[in-house]
Amino acid sequence: MKTIRFGYKVWCLNSDDGYLVTFDLYQGRIYEGNEVNEKVFGKCAATVLKNIDSLSEDKWSLPYNIYFDNLFTSSQLLTELNDRNYGATGTIRANWCKHCPLKSVDSMKKQKRGTTEFATDKVNKIMVCRWMDNAVVSVASTVHTNNASSKVKRYSQSEKKNVEVDCPKIVQEYNQHMGGTDRQNQNVNKYRTGIRGKKLYWCIFTWLIDVTEQNAWLLHKKSGGGLSQFEFKEQIAHTYLTRFGTPPKGAGRPPSCSTKGEKQMLEDIRFDGIEHYLVETQDNKIRRRAGEGCKKRPFSQCSKCNVGLCLACNLSFHIK
Ligand SMILES: [Zn+2]
Ligand SMILES: [Zn+2]
Structure with missing residues (x-):
């Protein structure tokens, strides 16, 4: 102390x-x-x-x-x-x-x-x-x-x-x-x-x-991770900027990503298993669906990934 x-x-x-x-x-x-x-x-x-x-x-x-x-x-x-x-x-x-x-x-x-x-x-x-x-x-x-x-x-x-x-x-x-x-x-x-x-x-x-x-x-290192402190901090910043940075143009569209790294980052968020809640879309608008092969018109979306999902697609979308 x-x-x-x-x-x-x-x-x-x-x-x-x-x-x-x-x-x-x-x-x-x-x-x-x-x-x-x-x-x-x-x-x-x-x-x-x-x-x-x-x-x-x-x-x-x-x-x-x-x-x-x-x-x-x-x-x-x-x-x-x-x-x-x-x-x-x-x-x-x-x-x-x-x-x-x-x-x-x-x-x-x-x-x-x-x-x-x-x-x-x-x-x-x-x-x-x-x-x-x-x-x-x-x-x-x-x-x-x-x-x-x-x-x-x-x-x-x-x-x-x-x-x-x-x-x-x-x-x-x-x-x-x-x-x-x-x-x-x-x-x-x-x-x-x-x-x-x-x-x-x-x-x-x-x-x-x-x-x-x-x-x-320190926990990352203890559990076998190999990132330097700088790389670790950089990745946190990247993840937040990718997810919460400049909003995508055109309403109702999933965040577009330009680089391979950003795409990876969105994937990491998508499968992290933490606090992905299915919520109603804003003003009850239909979101473009992200569920693979989905035929429904979703009025709900993932609160974290910011993409349209129906109840049936929610689980499979978040599991690899
Ligand atoms: Zn999600
Ligand atoms: Zn669906």
């Missing part, structure tokens, strides 16, 4: 690959969350819980590991998530673990790079780790609770070369799983909707479209 900003502040809960699971618009003083949660956990932590609660009920029992930055982390939140059987890991502010038996941030800064300290709160089953990298990093977790570490590569200014530095596993896990929101941001910013609106909320509207497209593209 991480905050992003594009004029508005949005709290995003993403999966590792960048899929936006849920989000919450920051509303300043007007907070529409759970007041009890806000009192107990603080406004930011309450947002994490609100986002999790907004998942559909059948998903609540899944064993999530949730990662967040120091804006959200508190021992109350970690304990609450642990009680709900979720793993939780987050960076923490230095003053948050005053009572932890760890070296202070200042004395840690004097240690050599890679120095690590651990402390465990056995009652709440939280492990806190302080690690000296370029700066001091503090992470708390209810799930990565062993003090294993391995080497990571870092550039050393004094030695002018890459050196290996000890890095605790909890920090590596945090870094690995925290990148989802950044990945989403990268994807969204790559092909951002360029149309500008005058209304303040316009950027939220275009962001929602862009992020929805990103999610759809």
Whole structure:
């Protein structure tokens, strides 16, 4: 869980690959969350819980590991998530673990790079780790609770070369799983909707479209699709323009298409199996029939394909 900003502040809960699971618009003083949660956990932590609660009920029992930055982390939140059987890991502010038996941030800064300290709160089953990298990093977790570490590569200014530095596993896990929101941001910013609106909320509207497209593209890839994000976005645009673009000349005629690609696009819409409703034609006019070999004079049409169909032809027209 991480905050992003594009004029508005949005709290995003993403999966590792960048899929936006849920989000919450920051509303300043007007907070529409759970007041009890806000009192107990603080406004930011309450947002994490609100986002999790907004998942559909059948998903609540899944064993999530949730990662967040120091804006959200508190021992109350970690304990609450642990009680709900979720793993939780987050960076923490230095003053948050005053009572932890760890070296202070200042004395840690004097240690050599890679120095690590651990402390465990056995009652709440939280492990806190302080690690000296370029700066001091503090992470708390209810799930990565062993003090294993391995080497990571870092550039050393004094030695002018890459050196290996000890890095605790909890920090590596945090870094690995925290990148989802950044990945989403990268994807969204790559092909951002360029149309500008005058209304303040316009950027939220275009962001929602862009992020929805990103999610759809990730699902496309997950299910074996091979389109690049650009090709995927292009195809969506083409499909909408083909179907809803410049209306065909002459009333009652099915949309004509000039190119092979557009023809394919109309075929794709025709067989997509989504929301093809047989409706009355406008002013009860007869539409040119699209049903193959049909002898009837249809007073009905498909609401999506915009072609005249009688009841008998409706099904066969939409099935390959
Ligand atoms: Zn249709
Ligand atoms: Zn017919």
